[in-house]
Amino acid sequence: MNIHFFKYQGAGNDFILIDNRDLSFKYTDNNAVLQLCNRRFGIGADGLMLLQNHADYDFEMLYFNSDGNLGSMCGNGGRCIVAFAKHLGVIDQETDFLAVDGPHYAKISEEGNWVDLQMIDIDTINKDGDAYVLNTGSPHYVAEMQNLKDYDVYQNGKAIRNNETYKKEGINVNFVEDKGDYLFVRTFERGVEDETYACGTGVTAVALSMAQHNHQIGHIETPIKVLGGDLKIQFDYDGKQFTNVFLCGPAEQVFEGEISI
Numbered sequence: 110m111n112i113h114f115f116k117y118q119g120a121g122n123d124f125i126l127i128d129n130r131d132l133s134f135k136y137t138d139n140n141a142v143l144q145l146c147n148r149r150f151g152i153g154a155d156g157l158m159l160l161q162n163h164a165d166y167d168f169e170m171l172y173f174n175s176d177g178n179l180g181s182m183c184g185n186g187g188r189c190i191v192a193f194a195k196h197l198g199v200i201d202q203e204t205d206f207l208a209v210d211g212p213h214y215a216k217i218s219e220e221g222n223w224v225d226l227q228m229i230d231i232d233t234i235n236k237d238g239d240a241y242v243l244n245t246g247s248p249h250y251v252a253e254m255q256n257l258k259d260y261d262v263y264q265n266g267k268a269i270r271n272n273e274t275y276k277k278e279g280i281n282v283n284f285v286e287d288k289g290d291y292l293f294v295r296t297f298e299r300g301v302e303d304e305t306y307a308c309g310t311g312v313t314a315v316a317l318s319m320a321q322h323n324h325q326i327g328h329i330e331t332p333i334k335v336l337g338g339d340l341k342i343q344f345d346y347d348g349k350q351f352t353n354v355f356l357c358g359p360a361e362q363v364f365e366g367e368i369s370i
């Protein structure tokens with residue numbers, strides 16, 4: 110099978126994008142995705158997305174983690190597929206598209222490289238010891254700490270993701286350090302089974318958890334730094350529910366190519 114693909118990155122979370130409006134990429138098992146995402150023997154990426162037609166929306170997003178399995182919602186992937194849809198001429202500057210966790214609204218800058226993506230509303234944040242656990246389209250564990258720059262995110266994230274509580278379904282593990290003007294976040298991602306340079310649903314989970322932790326109410330804007338760059342989360346919080354949640358940040362096409370598998 111010969112595949113025409115595009116490579117995108119959003120704050121260093123990188124993805125293979127395929128225009129599958131003609132349904133020529135047939136997903137039968139996880140081997141093709143696994144091979145394409147492999148950083149030694151394939152294109153290399155944290156995940157792969159198919160952009161497909163949908164009768165009721167501008168397009169549908171199908172997201173696979175780099176382990177080859179269909180994933181839950183990917184926030185940075187969502188921002189990248191919006192930039193891809195604009196590149197293809199499927200949308201102009203605003204869109205309503207469908208992802209695994211439901212419909213999403215997004216708007217994109219005129220230059221096509223900055224996307225504000227609306228995420229699902231959240232009304233439940235649980236605790237696991239001192240950590241927060243919530244689902245922002247994907248399941249997340251959020252733990253606050255000091256000196257995060259030197260922390261072993263891989264070993265500690267992997268241990269939490271694979272402990273008795275989370276082993277079966279898996280969880281994405283986020284560590285956050287409050288730097289005053291911004292939050293510094295590092296994430297061990299389920300489905301990649303490694304630390305990634307950014308995780309969109311992860312930084313969303315972190316911003317909401319920290320707002321609850323710090324008893325913030327009203328319209329809140331949270332600047333975030335991750336290994337791959339800067340993101341911003343904005344939302345309204347009335348003490349019970351988080352609404353109008355937006356994940357904002359860069360989404361850039363890196364290259365395009367052909368590969369046969």
Ligand SMILES: N[C@@H](CCC[C@H](N)C(=O)O)C(=O)O
Pocket residue numbers: 122174180181182183184185186247248280281298299300301307308309310311
């Ligand atoms: N990188 C993503 C999260 C992708 C989903 C996750 N790995 C999972 O399946 O749990 C993001 O930007 O949100």
